[in-house]
Amino acid sequence: MQCHKCAGDMETKSHGENINLERCRVCYGLLVENHVLDRMRGKWMVETFLDIGAVSIGKKFDRVDDIQCPHCKVDMDKIVDPAQTHIWLESCPNCYRVFLDAGEFSDLKYETFGDKIKDLLKGKRKQVTATE
Numbered sequence: 696m697q698c699h700k701c702a703g704d705m706e707t708k709s710h711g712e713n714i715n716l717e718r719c720r721v722c723y724g725l726l727v728e729n730h731v732l733d734r735m736r737g738k739w740m741v742e743t744f745l746d747i748g749a750v751s752i753g754k755k756f757d758r759v760d761d762i763q764c765p766h767c768k769v770d771m772d773k774i775v776d777p778a779q780t781h782i783w784l785e786s787c788p789n790c791y792r793v794f795l796d797a798g799e800f801s802d803l804k805y806e807t808f809g810d811k812i813k814d815l816l817k818g819k820r821k822q823v824t825a826t827e
């Protein structure tokens with residue numbers, strides 16, 4: 696299968712018993728079925744095995760939109776994660792596979808963690824100004 700972001704080769708990767716997806720050998724984009732993505736979000740450390748592309752590569756290819764589903768060859772819809780509107784994903788209207796650029800899955804998965812840190816920092820800053 697060919698990656699529609701960069702025309703690289705996509706290879707099948709699996710993790711554990713019920714996670715498998717396609718990953719591009721060049722841009723490290725991930726093509727994942729919707730229900731598999733849900734499983735991945737709950738799986739400990741799964742991103743260190745599967746989402747291995749550098750964020751900088753992902754950012755570069757994130758600008759490439761209007762891609763077609765490598766499976767169905769139909770135009771993919773651009774969707775935004777409801778919890779994190781800065782993350783744009785491509786979703787296939789036919790097979791419901793989702794294309795994630797390198798680094799995007801890790802970003803999706805750690806939303807809660809990142810938000811907690813941001814909240815902590817804000818809280819700390821407030822405290823500092825209060826005592827000054």
Ligand SMILES: [Zn+2]
Pocket residue numbers: 698699700701702703719720721722723724
């Ligand atoms: Zn690619």
Ligand SMILES: [Zn+2]
Pocket residue numbers: 764765766767768787788789790791792
């Ligand atoms: Zn498709």
